[in-house]
Amino acid sequence: MFYNEVGQFKTSYRADQALFPIRQDLIALGVFLIFLYAVVPFTFNNFWLNTVVIPTLIFGVATIGLNILTGYAGQLSFGTGAFMGVGAYTAFKLTTYFPEINIVILILTSGVTSAAIGLFFGIPSLRIKGLYLAVATLAAQFFLEWVFIQMHWLNNYSESGAIVAPTRTLFGVAITGPSATASARYLVVLSIVVLLTWIAANLVRGRFGRSWRAVRDMDIAAELIGISLFGAKLRAFAVSSFYCGVSGAMLVFFLYGAAEPNVFDINRSFSILFMVIIGGLGSIYGSFLGAAFIWNLPIIIRLIPLALGLRVEPVYTEFLTSMIEGALIISVLIVEPRGFARLWQIAREKLRLWPFPY
Amino acid sequence: MLDILHKIFVGPFIEMSHAPDLLVQVLWEGFVSGTLYALIALGFVLIYKASSVFNFAQGIMVVFSALTLVGLIEMGLPAWLALLMTVGVMYVLAVSVERTILLPLVNQSQSTMIMATIGLSSFLIGFGGFIFGGEPKSMPVALLGIPTGSMQFSVFNGHINIQNLDLAAAVMALVMVTTLGIFFSKTRIGRALRAVADDHQAALSVGITLKQIWVIVWFTAGIVGLTTGIFWGARSDVSFSLQIIALKALPVLILGGFTSIPGVFIGGLIIGIGEQLFEYYWGVQMGGGTQGWVAYMIALLFLWVMPQGLFGEKIIERI
Numbered sequence: 030m031f032y033n034e035v036g037q038f039k040t041s042y043r044a045d046q047a048l049f050p051i052r053q054d055l056i057a058l059g060v061f062l063i064f065l066y067a068v069v070p071f072t073f074n075n076f077w078l079n080t081v082v083i084p085t086l087i088f089g090v091a092t093i094g095l096n097i098l099t100g101y102a103g104q105l106s107f108g109t110g111a112f113m114g115v116g117a118y119t120a121f122k123l124t125t126y127f128p129e130i131n132i133v134i135l136i137l138t139s140g141v142t143s144a145a146i147g148l149f150f151g152i153p154s155l156r157i158k159g160l161y162l163a164v165a166t167l168a169a170q171f172f173l174e175w176v177f178i179q180m181h182w183l184n185n186y187s188e189s190g191a192i193v194a195p196t197r198t199l200f201g202v203a204i205t206g207p208s209a210t211a212s213a214r215y216l217v218v219l220s221i222v223v224l225l226t227w228i229a230a231n232l233v234r235g236r237f238g239r240s241w242r243a244v245r246d247m248d249i250a251a252e253l254i255g256i257s258l259f260g261a262k263l264r265a266f267a268v269s270s271f272y273c274g275v276s277g278a279m280l281v282f283f284l285y286g287a288a289e290p291n292v293f294d295i296n297r298s299f300s301i302l303f304m305v306i307i308g309g310l311g312s313i314y315g316s317f318l319g320a321a322f323i324w325n326l327p328i329i330i331r332l333i334p335l336a337l338g339l340r341v342e343p344v345y346t347e348f349l350t351s352m353i354e355g356a357l358i359i360s361v362l363i364v365e366p367r368g369f370a371r372l373w374q375i376a377r378e379k380l381r382l383w384p385f386p387y
Numbered sequence: 388m389l390d391i392l393h394k395i396f397v398g399p400f401i402e403m404s405h406a407p408d409l410l411v412q413v414l415w416e417g418f419v420s421g422t423l424y425a426l427i428a429l430g431f432v433l434i435y436k437a438s439s440v441f442n443f444a445q446g447i448m449v450v451f452s453a454l455t456l457v458g459l460i461e462m463g464l465p466a467w468l469a470l471l472m473t474v475g476v477m478y479v480l481a482v483s484v485e486r487t488i489l490l491p492l493v494n495q496s497q498s499t500m501i502m503a504t505i506g507l508s509s510f511l512i513g514f515g516g517f518i519f520g521g522e523p524k525s526m527p528v529a530l531l532g533i534p535t536g537s538m539q540f541s542v543f544n545g546h547i548n549i550q551n552l553d554l555a556a557a558v559m560a561l562v563m564v565t566t567l568g569i570f571f572s573k574t575r576i577g578r579a580l581r582a583v584a585d586d587h588q589a590a591l592s593v594g595i596t597l598k599q600i601w602v603i604v605w606f607t608a609g610i611v612g613l614t615t616g617i618f619w620g621a622r623s624d625v626s627f628s629l630q631i632i633a634l635k636a637l638p639v640l641i642l643g644g645f646t647s648i649p650g651v652f653i654g655g656l657i658i659g660i661g662e663q664l665f666e667y668y669w670g671v672q673m674g675g676g677t678q679g680w681v682a683y684m685i686a687l688l689f690l691w692v693m694p695q696g697l698f699g700e701k702i703i704e705r706i
């Protein structure tokens with residue numbers, strides 16, 4: 030009834046392939062964006078912004094990055110955490126060398142280094158694929174982690190080995206460092222995320238995206254119809270690492286404020302991979318659904334005993350969380366192996382015919 | 388510049404020839420850790436052969452079984468009973484994995500199965516930690532009858548030190564690999580297992596019960612895990628950080644091939660010895676701690692030359 034595309038005629042192929050072929054989608058997205066920009070920063074308190082909203086957005090970007098590589102191009106990777114780390118450390122070094130350049134530009138630039146390193150570790154994909162390639166990305170993960178710890182130049186020879194985000198401003202308002210308010214950081218993160226998501230959505234439906242999907246579905250067939258396998262895979266690695274890098278830089282500068290190498294360890298890679306799978310392989314909005322679910326699940330599990338007035342020892346909470354998380358992930362996989370994106374798609378199909386399904 | 392090249396290509400070899408006893412010692416250490424990697428990888432191979440599932444939880448199964456054993460002994464049970472009960476727990480685990488994960492997820496894509504096993508490892512970490520506590524525990528070596536102490540041998544005008552424990556671990560690993568190799572090639576269950584690995588449907592149609600095979604395989608992998616856990620726990624501590632080390636089974640598998648049992652052993656030795664040599668002669672100059680990634684780099688280099696690994700079957704692809 031509300032979600033009915035009767036009367037919306039497409040007269041050109043271009044219109045049919047548009048990002049939002051159904052007008053209601055565009056309106057809904059517009060309303061949602063207005064909500065995110067105009068309502069959330071003023072009504073949500075710091076706790077909500079810091080623990081739920083900002084991390085979901087930031088990890089959403091990393092998830093899009095891994096989704097481009099794994100979901101669209103079909104190359105399994107366990108190196109996400111390290112690529113995020115490359116972005117974070119680059120952004121940190123750039124802020125020390127170029128303090129006068131705006132931090133937002135530096136953060137977006139730091140993705141380029143990450144993309145270059147991603148390209149380098151993507152070269153083996155020319156010859157190997159599947160699990161074998163996954164081991165190559167594990168090499169990237171562990172090697173880069175080691176570099177983060179061993180190369181003290183990266184953290185400016187700090188005593189603790191941690192990198193600390195300095196205070197930087199945008200339009201005169203502090204957006205990083207201890208004096209930045211949660212809503213200022215939120216608005217900057219949101220803008221970067223919206224920009225990157227828009228680019229990603231267009232990339233995956235264009236020529237790049239088509240070649241990635243062809244490679245994923247059957248690489249030899251893709252090669253036979255004239256797609257350069259190596260080019261397509263390397264592009265996927267570069268774009269994916271760019272997104273991960275920007276996400277890592279945002280994580281340190283807009284959320285944690287400081288970070289040690291273990292923020293970017295293998296468990297980070299696994300959790301981003303979870304977000305991709307639970308959200309739905311090969312779906313941009315699914316990436317955000319997955320990120321929201323995996324990130325907020327432990328928070329909810331911790332809040333439940335509090336809400337019920339039960340006291341659980343903190344040691345046990347950690348293990349309980351891990352247990353429930355594992356069980357929930359397995360059950361989501363059993364119920365819908367194609368993730369939340371698929372559930373959302375089913376709901377949309379139903380809604381189009383509602384209330385008179387045939 | 389020349390100095391760096393000297394440090395990389397000349398220095399370490401001079402060092403090796405000057406102190407051959409030290410070299411033998413390093414090789415021995417590498418050999419022992421290599422056999423333990425091979426044992427972990429063996430668990431992977433068993434499950435991969437029978438269900439094409441890449442079981443990321445194998446590392447956690449090692450920790451979980453060791454933790455159960457130590458936890459039960461700490462509760463005051465005699466060692467033999469605790470060992471028996473741990474074996475029972477591993478059987479229950481195998482059956483529940485079959486019921487709750489493998490059956491509902493049969494025929495799903497490989498990445499889904501990998502996710503499910505990572506979910507399983509998260510569950511086992513929580514479960515094990517919740518019951519037995521998260522702090523590192525030490526393996527009661529004496530109670531389990533594992534030899535301790537060390538032996539000294541003189542070689543090349545020097546002497547090397549061999550821990551009896553390491554010797555026992557290496558022997559145990561060898562026995563395990565040989566037994567399983569024979570089991571797979573000579574027994575009825577072994578043949579059924581290989582049939583399942585080759586083609587699920589064909590195996591089903593000649594009357595092999597898939598579910599039963601799955602339970603057997605996961606149980607065997609659990610027992611292999613327990614053995615690994617006992618020896619590894621005796622060498623260091625029983626803690627969840629072992630999980631990361633267990634991931635080194637992956638490069639071992641890459642070298643040895645995903646389906647070959649002897650290949651796993653050789654792959655384990657290459658990785659174990661390679662990373663010890665590198666850490667001792669090159670890594671220390673780079674700041675140390677290179678064991679974390681050398682294994683993966685070795686595998687990467689091998690893949691570069693041989694994309695199928697040392698013993699993997701040549702894959703011919705068709706449209």
